[in-house]
Amino acid sequence: MKGSKSAFAVACLSALVSSSALSANFVFLDEVSLAQSRTLLHSENAPQSMQHSYKQLIEEADIGKQATIFSVAHKGFTPPSGDKNDYMSISPYWWPDESKADGLPWIRFDGKTNPASKSDETDSVRIGRFTRTVRALALAYYFSEDEAYANKAIELVRAWYIDEDTRMNPNVNFGQGVPGVADGRRSGLIDTRTLVERNLDAIAILSQSTTWTDKDEAGINQWYSDYLDWLIEDDLSGGPKGEAYAPNNHGTWYDYQMAGIAYFLGNSHLTKQMVQKGKVRIDTQFAEDGSQPHEAQRTRSYHYHYFSLDPLVGIAQLGDKVGVDLWHYENDQGVSLSKGIEFMVKYNDPKASWPFPEKDSRRIARMSPIYLKAGQALDNPQWINLAKDTDFSDYSVSKNLAEVWAQREIELLYRSN
Numbered sequence: 001m002k003g004s005k006s007a008f009a010v011a012c013l014s015a016l017v018s019s020s021a022l023s024a025n026f027v028f029l030d031e032v033s034l035a036q037s038r039t040l041l042h043s044e045n046a047p048q049s050m051q052h053s054y055k056q057l058i059e060e061a062d063i064g065k066q067a068t069i070f071s072v073a074h075k076g077f078t079p080p081s082g083d084k085n086d087y088m089s090i091s092p093y094w095w096p097d098e099s100k101a102d103g104l105p106w107i108r109f110d111g112k113t114n115p116a117s118k119s120d121e122t123d124s125v126r127i128g129r130f131t132r133t134v135r136a137l138a139l140a141y142y143f144s145e146d147e148a149y150a151n152k153a154i155e156l157v158r159a160w161y162i163d164e165d166t167r168m169n170p171n172v173n174f175g176q177g178v179p180g181v182a183d184g185r186r187s188g189l190i191d192t193r194t195l196v197e198r199n200l201d202a203i204a205i206l207s208q209s210t211t212w213t214d215k216d217e218a219g220i221n222q223w224y225s226d227y228l229d230w231l232i233e234d235d236l237s238g239g240p241k242g243e244a245y246a247p248n249n250h251g252t253w254y255d256y257q258m259a260g261i262a263y264f265l266g267n268s269h270l271t272k273q274m275v276q277k278g279k280v281r282i283d284t285q286f287a288e289d290g291s292q293p294h295e296a297q298r299t300r301s302y303h304y305h306y307f308s309l310d311p312l313v314g315i316a317q318l319g320d321k322v323g324v325d326l327w328h329y330e331n332d333q334g335v336s337l338s339k340g341i342e343f344m345v346k347y348n349d350p351k352a353s354w355p356f357p358e359k360d361s362r363r364i365a366r367m368s369p370i371y372l373k374a375g376q377a378l379d380n381p382q383w384i385n386l387a388k389d390t391d392f393s394d395y396s397v398s399k400n401l402a403e404v405w406a407q408r409e410i411e412l413l414y415r416s417n
Contacts, residue, residue: 027200027264028317029413037415038143049392053411054143056404059397061140065152069159070130071166076121079174080183086169088184089124089191090117091176105180111299111359124176124191130160131194132401138202141209143412150209154216157203162219170227172236186236186243186250193253195227196260197314204264221265228261248294249308252281256311259318268322275319278312278326278337286335290343291356301356302347306367309340313370316377327377341374341383348386365390366402369409376416384416 026034040046041054072087079086092113096103118125137153140146159166175188203220206212231254232238243254259274285308287293295304316326316337330336344367347354354362368387375383387410395403410416 025264025266026204027196027260028314029201029204033415034142034413036417037412040415040417041143041412047411049407050411050415052392053404053407056397057136057140057143057408057412060136060401060404061149063397064133064137064140065148067129067133067152067156069156069166070126070133071159072123072126072168073166074120075123075126076119081173083169085167086174087123087127087172087188087192088174089122089176089188090114091178091185091187092117092124094178094181096179103179106178127191128194130156131198135198135202138205139408139412142205147209147211150206151211153202153206154209154211157199157206157220158216161223162216167223170223171230171234173234175236184236186241186246189231189237189243189254189257190250193257193311196257197311200260200264224261225265228258228265231258231261247284248292249304249311252278252285252308252311252315255281256314259315263318263321271318272322272324275315275322275324275326278315278319279329279331281312282326282329282335282337282340283331286340288333288335288339290335290339290341292340296356299357299359302354302358302362303360305344306363306370309337309344309367309370312337312340313373317373320377327374338374338378338380341370345371345383345386363402365392365395365406368406369414372410372414372416376414388416 037050041050073084075084075088077088078084079088091108093110094106094108094117095112095114097105097107120126134153134156137149137156141149141153161167172184172188172192174184175191176185177183177188178185207217230237234242236242237254238244243250245251246254255274255277259271262268262270262274285292285294292305292308295301295308298304312326319326327337330339346352347362348364348367350362350364368390371383372387374380375385375387390407390410392403392407394400395407397404
């Protein structure tokens with residue numbers, strides 16, 4: 001595999017980096033639709049809801065412009081490898097065993113987050129802040145065409161991926177470790193989903209900036225090529241007991257990362273393979289009524305139903321780009337992605353009684369972008385209207401980022417005119 005890695009990297013770099021004028025591939029976003037949204041935004045016909053979403057984007061990006069660089073080398077703990085450039089996190093639902101003097105091994109309480117997993121000693125909070133900051137800056141640059149946003153985002157990208165002293169090594173060997181159980185676990189790949197979900201299209205946007213260089217392009221493509229190899233080869237990821245074979249949302253997020261990076265690097269064959277694998281996810285993760293039995297067992301079952309649909313919808317979007325139709329797939333039992341989405345539609349009314357455990361209040365607005373994307377793909381006006389009619393007026397950047405992002409997808413990124 002080492003030889004094929006080199007060949008693959010060389011092929012990617014020669015195809016994508018021969019000139020700084022060649023921008024990186026947009027992955028989940030559609031460049032034509034995005035340009036149309038930008039034109040509408042700056043016209044006298046821009047809807048108030050669109051202007052509101054743009055204002056909140058600029059608010060988030062202006063905060064991002066004040067950020068210092070994000071680096072895995074800045075964490076307090078040192079990974080078992082001895083190299084602080086290795087990503088490291090602690091699994092959030094695990095706690096010291098109070099019946100043991102040393103607390104080891106830690107034990108699991110589903111849905112109960114240990115604050116130690118969210119401290120500056122590890123990287124899980126850091127990677128989230130990094131990816132969301134880069135995404136906000138890149139989108140603000142795209143819609144405002146103000147190079148200051150691109151300059152800051154590119155500075156952050158170089159620090160995380162390229163600069164030797166601060167870059168993250170392209171592996172997740174020590175993600176979601178549990179003291180007394182394992183230094184790293186396959187579920188660590190959930191942490192790095194944002195490097196694909198938030199950053200690939202952000203990098204595609206930033207590559208259009210005059211600040212972006214051939215060195216940046218080469219460094220980014222090399223990093224993601226190396227990380228893709230790790231996803232394929234390592235026991236925690238592509239191995240027989242790795243995340244690739246997880247039967248719940250974890251497995252789908254693995255497929256999503258594989259498909260997204262493959263498309264970003266121009267590997268349409270691997271992208272097609274991962275979209276086809278989406279049919280296996282539908283077969284094994286959905287019941288006939290559209291519910292998801294693996295996620296229904298969780299204490300935050302509504303959240304995890306959404307959290308499992310999100311990457312599958314992204315994979316279906318990539319299928320549109322490589323000629324594999326996941327949207328209309330239906331197995332012999334009548335199970336399909338559309339039925340899984342329709343199941344959620346039934347509970348979009350906050351007054352509807354959710355049939356599974358849910359320790360938190362249902363954050364229904366987060367489903368809106370899924371309704372929009374699926375509605376567009378499946379020509380379902382009801383779902384499109386459900387998304388567009390969502391009331392986002394009470395959500396703020398300081399308190400409700402996930403909902404602010406949901407409106408952004410509807411109003412700016414995947415707008416249905």
